[in-house]
Amino acid sequence: MKPFIGVQELRNDLRAKKYSAVELAHFYLNRISELNGSINGFITVDSERCLERAALADRQLAHSNPHPLCGIPIAHKDLFCTKGVRTTCASNMLGSFIAPYDATVVKQTAEAGTVSLGKTNMDEFAMGSSNETSWFGVVRNPWNLNCVPGGSSGGTAASVSSGMTPLATGSDTGGSIRQPASLCGITGLKPTYGRVSRFGMIAFASSLDQGGPLAHSATDVYELLAAMEGHDPMDSTSADVENTTLPAGDRSFVIGYPESLFDDLDSDIAGCIERARLQFEALGHKIEVVELPHIDAAVAAYYVISSAEASTNLARYDGVRYGHRTEVSEDLLDMYCQSRTEGFGLEVKRRILTGTYSLSVGYFDAYYLKAQKIRRLVRDGFLTAFENVDMILAPVTPTTAFEFNSMKADPVEMYKQDLYTIPVSLAGLPALSLPCGFVNDLPVGMQLIGRHFAEGEVLAGGMAFQDRTDWHEHHPTLESASAL
């Protein structure tokens, strides 16, 4: 057995009995115990349940018509609630929290036959772009252990990238799937808002949060999406739409190219995406320049809206019913204050304060309402562009993976990491992040942004690209990681 095998090959091998699901699970569990010490991609590894699930998968594989992902290992970002296994959100606040139920995503992927290895590391409450805010320690980028993996799904991306799991779930609020996928050289999809149920996914910013798949290729991402998506009556914002299907035949797309986005971009990164653009043209797709107005205001609007929602989403962590409660307190107010002071990290506190401020009387109109107006303008800008093009090719990040602590001094610098991903989130659109080159031995990604619920088209675009290129087949060597 070897790591970095795609879903199709794993499925064939399992059905051909080349190895059993239990053997496969052992292989990944061993790899996790070998590598996780240095990568820190997992917060919780659940070997016992994993092997039970694998044994069950083997029994199902013995019958005809096993589920499509039967026996294939998966990892869940630690904000998806898992019954009986702790769900921490990488926060001291939920450090020992065990949810009494499974998130819809966890339930559906289990029903599709996947075998969960455990829960992956992330920025605390999904707030961050570097996975440096986790209560359970930083995650290291498998391509360079001195660099961040991106965030907030950093543990997920690093675990896939280092071959500790072939599939993993993540969540994307302002770029939290796409940016770490890009920094770790893997493929990740932020689905259309409403495509994947949020029930049981611990909320950061409810109007933006969207669960999605990360894997080694667009094909595998599509396989996992099929297990995650679908209308959920337990989530009022879940869309009642047809599941994702790939467009028939070899369609040629009109791909929008927002030239102005590349103006300030690092020229080496721009070069990688430029070459991808030529590749698309060579594949028979048509490139058209598009304008995306109001993008410059998107980051500010995003931080107002997401922090506002976060400030009230996180009000439930009061130490009364579950989660961290301070040992000694004088009275009720003191208990609240102490529990939250001890339970939350700095970045979370910063967002709660920012959000509380922007919702307060006297500031609401100037911040929250204005941000909502910008959000609508950004969305309208995309919809206008989509009148002429099928999808848009854009950068994912302004830089490749950066070193730890290099952006800690100025949070706004860190927020700008999501410059290219945030507008897509505000518009609620689907976007696929996939590798397209290297700069200084670190992966570079690009994103294909689609119309609402046009995941099939961006996935088809990504698959066509990956058919002709091998950027997604580059893997970190991890010699230094094993040595650590």
Add this chain to the structure above:
Amino acid sequence: MSRHWEPVVGIEVHVQLATRSKIFSSTSVEFGAEPNVRANLIDLAMPGALPVLNEEAVTMAVKFGLAIDAEIAEKCVFDRKNYFYPDLPKGYQISQFELPIVGRGQLSIFLEDGSVRQIGITRAHLEEDAGKSVHDRFSESTGIDLNRAGTPLLEIVTEPDMRSAAEAAACFRQIHSLVRWLEICDGNLAEGSMRCDANVSVRPVGDESFGERTEIKNINSFRFVERALNYEIERQIDVLEAGGEVVRETRQYDATRDMTLSMRSKELSDDYRYFPDPDLLPLRLSSEFVARARSTMPELPQQKLERFISDYSLAQPVAVRLTRDPSIASYFESTVALGADPQLSANWLLGEVAAALKREEKDYADIPVSSAQLADLIKRLQDKTLSSTLAKVVFEHIWTSDGSVDEIIERQGLRQLNDTDELRTLVQRIITDHPDQIEQIQSGATKVMGYLVGQVMKASQGKADPRQVSDLLKRMLNI
């Protein structure tokens, strides 16, 4: 009250909607369950849990809106009202702020003197109830019971249209009557199914602008609304007449001491940081949905009231009382449908029946006498088989045991003494036995007549008709 001051009152009524499950979760709503057994992961605000709106609550709110002739919003929005309290598990209450489901409407209220007033309803919105803090069960700490958390509430807000405590009580009573009528609330005040907050100020008669107001929170009976407001109105007038100023604050009514007490000052108004709840999409109500809600509505009390007045020639105050509660109205209608006289039926329902119910602390829905029995009783009154005195005796029988009215009359020998000869003999005997009294009557002391009628009634064991006895006495004594 001083004649120079006019009170101005508006009320807010929280109505617990009688849905089967909570407003945002599938937990069943039930009063009196063990603490926290009626709370699922949504009610407990578990991480990752999401609200899903209960359609039944929406239908009930729409029915109320239609009943007060209000505008039903095509689009309404649920907002988060943010504050920390242990019985508020999410740290915010889902409510409606800017775009409520029910807009402006009208409600007629009926006062004791028979007059009618139109009260403006500002709005009504849906929201979830909080849990309960239990202070008396544990020493040193407070318990939290989340059974009530997430129970659907309709908060009804009136215009400051009332000018007395009695009007405010009448308005609360009318809302109580209407929501029971619509079957959207059980109206059980003792179990907290309805709570009333009253905003009150006073101003010199003739002034256009309002005085500074206070708010009295959580009053749970009609009587207490009237008492609390009367106390508060007097208190405000005393303050103003002594040259002071009314402070804007929230007050509480202490029923045992019959006074209002300051709870907290509202000078610094709370900032609830309302904003649209991103977990719930704006609610859009189609005209079909509203039409469906309308089609399931009963005849409204106002319509019934007007019909009772025109069809049965009832006086308005009588019709008001008969339409205050759906069970009494339908009881009345079925009694009349069985041939009983409407006026007599009304008198009996609001008189004997009401008194017996009150005595046994029962509700109109629990009348042990069927409307057929009551109709038979009234018909025996109409055909003079029974005097009103005898009818009350028969009523006591049918109240406590089964059996037809006619059987009871026969078995107990309660038939009215209508045979004139028999009665004449009886009257003659009383005249003969009371020569002194006859002398007094004949010398002008007519008051003694009553005594003689009483003697005849006694001798007839209550079976004679007192009016007939009186007539007969007069004729036989030639007066």
